[in-house]
Amino acid sequence: MIFAVAAPLSELLSFGDQGYGDEMFWGAVKSVEIAFFAYAxxxxxxxxxxxxxxxxxxxxKMVLEGYTTIVRxxxxxVLILLLYYAGTDGINGLLKLVGQNPIEVNGLVAAILVLGFxxxxxxxxxxxxAIQAVPLGQIExxxxxxxxxxxxxxxxxxxAMLPNxxxxxxxxxxxxxxxxxxxxxxxxTELALATRQAAGVSKQYFVLYLVAQAIYLSxxxxxxxxxxxxERFVRRGQPxxx
Amino acid sequence: xRWDWLxxxxxxxxxxxxxxxxxxxxxxxxxxxxxxxIGLAQVTGSLATRSFxxxxxxxxxxxxxxxQIWLLYYGxxxxxPLIPGLRENFMWLIRLDAIYYVLLxxxxxxxxxxxEIMRGAFLSVPRGELEAARAFxxxxxxxxxxxxxxxxxxxxxxxxxxxxIGQLKSTPLAFTVPVMDLMGATSKIxxxxxxxxxxxxxxxxxxxxxxxxxxxxxxxxERLIPTRR
Numbered sequence: 001m002i003f004a005v006a007a008p009l010s011e012l013l014s015f016g017d018q019g020y021g022d023e024m025f026w027g028a029v030k031s032v033e034i035a036f037f038a039y040a041x042x043x044x045x046x047x048x049x050x051x052x053x054x055x056x057x058x059x060x061k062m063v064l065e066g067y068t069t070i071v072r073x074x075x076x077x078v079l080i081l082l083l084y085y086a087g088t089d090g091i092n093g094l095l096k097l098v099g100q101n102p103i104e105v106n107g108l109v110a111a112i113l114v115l116g117f118x119x120x121x122x123x124x125x126x127x128x129x130a131i132q133a134v135p136l137g138q139i140e141x142x143x144x145x146x147x148x149x150x151x152x153x154x155x156x157x158x159x160a161m162l163p164n165x166x167x168x169x170x171x172x173x174x175x176x177x178x179x180x181x182x183x184x185x186x187x188x189t190e191l192a193l194a195t196r197q198a199a200g201v202s203k204q205y206f207v208l209y210l211v212a213q214a215i216y217l218s219x220x221x222x223x224x225x226x227x228x229x230x231e232r233f234v235r236r237g238q239p240x241x242x
Numbered sequence: 243x244r245w246d247w248l249x250x251x252x253x254x255x256x257x258x259x260x261x262x263x264x265x266x267x268x269x270x271x272x273x274x275x276x277x278x279x280i281g282l283a284q285v286t287g288s289l290a291t292r293s294f295x296x297x298x299x300x301x302x303x304x305x306x307x308x309x310q311i312w313l314l315y316y317g318x319x320x321x322x323p324l325i326p327g328l329r330e331n332f333m334w335l336i337r338l339d340a341i342y343y344v345l346l347x348x349x350x351x352x353x354x355x356x357x358e359i360m361r362g363a364f365l366s367v368p369r370g371e372l373e374a375a376r377a378f379x380x381x382x383x384x385x386x387x388x389x390x391x392x393x394x395x396x397x398x399x400x401x402x403x404x405x406x407i408g409q410l411k412s413t414p415l416a417f418t419v420p421v422m423d424l425m426g427a428t429s430k431i432x433x434x435x436x437x438x439x440x441x442x443x444x445x446x447x448x449x450x451x452x453x454x455x456x457x458x459x460x461x462x463x464e465r466l467i468p469t470r471r
Contacts (some may be wrong), residue, residue, distance in 0.1 A: 206317035220304030
């Protein structure tokens with residue numbers, strides 16, 4: 001009986017009017033797109049956050065501490081809802097102030113910015129810990145050679161901290177691919193919502209959700225594989241552990 | 243800022259808090275109990291049990307909890323009426339409340355994440371201690387229950403705080419299927435009163451307080467465990 005339902009799978013997942021293959025495929029592409037750009041934005045925030053936390057003034061440090069503490073203590077879903085509405089309202093409020101008509105904020109851009117802001121707090125902590133684990137003597141030696149601050153970072157701190165940071169950053173990437181599903185709650189059609197809509201129309205809930213899970217799982221497993229290779233690359237030249 | 247809704251809806255929020263705490267406590271306790279055999283199976287089991295346990299952990303950790311909940315509630319839930327004989331005799335199973343699916347989904351999720359940690363903990367117990375236990379003539383069961391398991395659990399406890407907080411922060415996902423947890427109560431308030439931000443801000447504050455309490459409570463528990471450094 002269950003398998004009788006699963007029989008016309010090729011039809012169910014076909015591209016075109018009858019099947020839902022194209023809807024789910026483009027949903028998956030949107031999910032990866034959200035995850036990728038949110039991750040990049042989060043890394044960008046995290047790099048500034050980490051440097052600010054380590055060498056900023058007392059006020060900057062306090063602001064960053066508040067950012068990472070609050071964002072990491074509140075559920076992602078609640079933050080996404082809050083920032084999504086607050087962000088779109090805030091932009092329209094600003095436009096109103098300067099006498100412009102309100103705009104429809106692009107759902108994709110809003111999703112990326114909101115997820116990226118959340119990711120930034122986690123990235124800050126991962127990068128801060130990784131930078132702190134770089135032996136101080138190496139940085140002092142770089143200073144003694146007369147390297148500029150940027151030169152110190154690019155030639156000494158960055159290559160020395162990447163092996164410490166990659167496992168944490170890999171985790172963050174896996175988290176953001178999974179958190180991209182939360183964007184469905186504000187009504188943006190990525191993989192999870194595309195699946196939900198397709199399942200609602202076709203009534204093939206079980207099969208379609210299984211397919212969506214398989215897509216998420218293949219994204220995760222291939223990412224794990226790629227990050228393992230990346231870690232081997234940044235650890236080249238390091239002595240083998242044990 | 244409007245807060246006049248708070249007294250009216252306060253009992254509603256308290257009920258939501260209890261549902262959230264039920265999900266958290268049930269899934270952490272039962273999930274941890276499940277995680278021990280799953281973690282152990284990955285270390286010692288036969289090829290079949292080992293790959294099954296490994297596949298379970300990969301599935302749980304590789305897919306979003308949101309879609310896991312939907313697969314159980316909408317997917318598996320939609321299969322029950324199709325099974326002949328079930329409709330007549332087990333109507334309760336078909337009418338099962340969303341909370342049962344949510345409890346199952348959260349428990350399996352916590353078990354999957356925790357089993358991976360238990361696997362590492364079992365592996366990190368020094369081999370010499372296990373060999374010594376065997377040399378004393380302990381049976382495999384005694385080695386596990388007296389030496390291997392207690393040593394592994396002590397290693398896991400410090401990471402448990404983070405895992406439990408992570409689980410707390412996933413609990414709002416329950417509201418995407420009809421469950422009136424804190425998040426569900428909050429979105430009901432927002433729909434009833436048309437107030438957008440205040441209920442969400444209040445919700446964020448509650449979660450921050452819960453996180454703080456859990457951190458403190460586990461910190462206290464950790465200090466009760468004698469360790470030598």
